[in-house]
């Protein structure tokens with residue numbers, strides 16, 4: 001991460017002017033507002049009284065265990081494929097730069113809102129590196145040109161990185177994401193005006209995470225893509241069957257489409273598959289979900305963490321998705337609902353991957 005790459009994404013949370021580097025680890029605007037950048041390479045631009053909570057270290061550990069075991073690989077594959085299609089769409093347009101806030105460049109700028117451990121951002125960037133290398137090769141008529149602007153000069157993940165930003169309310173999540181992806185990092189609350197420049201992103205990922213329709217419309221450049229993963233009502237049904245988990249209401253994908261008025265739906269892909277999970281996998285799946293915020297409290301609290309029946313928060317914004325169990329404290333023990341130490345349980349994952357395009361104003 002370099003400070004200037006990070007600054008390219010950002011605007012001042014106080015006065016909304018562009019941020020730029022001032023010294024080694026400071027970003028600032030022309031109105032004199034200054035922000036420290038963490039030595040690990042991310043900046044926190046949270047509003048002073050953010051009342052929301054991001055995932056904690058235990059939840060992130062559980063998420064990392066579950067995802068790195070490969071259980072959701074079909075989902076990350078489908079998302080990465082959708083990213084490649086989005087970029088192909090954009091490249092098919094008459095030679096337009098990908099982003100309005102930087103000089104023309106033939107690589108997409110990818111933002112992940114609610115990035116968690118960085119698992120999905122890494123999958124999408126890996127796939128897009130292949131797409132953009134092929135594009136550069138084709139447009140220059142020679143494979144040697146693949147080594148232009150974004151080829152690793154020193155072989156590090158950072159040098160290979162496309163311009164990417166992992167954003168989350170949880171500093172621990174952002175820290176993990178920049179470590180595994182080489183992306184820049186931002187701690188911010190999606191329910192507030194985002195400290196991101198208008199039109200900064202060509203591709204916005206939003207995977208099982210809260211979304212802010214107005215801010216997403218502002219941050220994605222016209223013609224750019226929003227890629228979202230939402231659970232269907234069949235997602236993890238076997239773990240919900242005993243009443244230990246909240247249902248996913250029908251029609252989440254339709255709600256998202258209706259809510260994102262500045263975007264039009266280009267494709268909707270159902271990804272459904274069975275997983276034969278051991279108790280430890282179920283425990284990880286349980287531990288990475290919203291109920292982990294609420295250990296020691298009851299089902300009523302879970303409603304606050306998960307989405308309500310309408311999929312909306314009280315302020316009218318769309319609620320967060322859950323990709324994991326919402327089991328109550330009494331049920332979310334180490335082995336998970338109904339799974340003994342040596343038992344296995346077949347659990348169905350069922351999600352939709354949506355690809356939407358930001359319409360011109």
Ligand SMILES: C[S@@+](CC[C@H](N)C(=O)[O-])C[C@H]1O[C@@H](n2cnc3c(N)ncnc32)[C@H](O)[C@@H]1O
Pocket residue numbers: 052053054055063113114115116117118119120167168169170173188189190191206207208209210320321322323
């Ligand atoms: C269910 S997890 C999904 C994480 C990641 N996208 C994945 O699928 O592995 C939701 C993520 O959204 C983050 N989050 C929750 N509330 C947020 C908010 N108000 N603003 C930004 N991020 C938030 C959490 O910290 C968490 O990392």
Ligand SMILES: [Zn+2]
Pocket residue numbers: 012013014015016017029030031032033
């Ligand atoms: Zn300012």
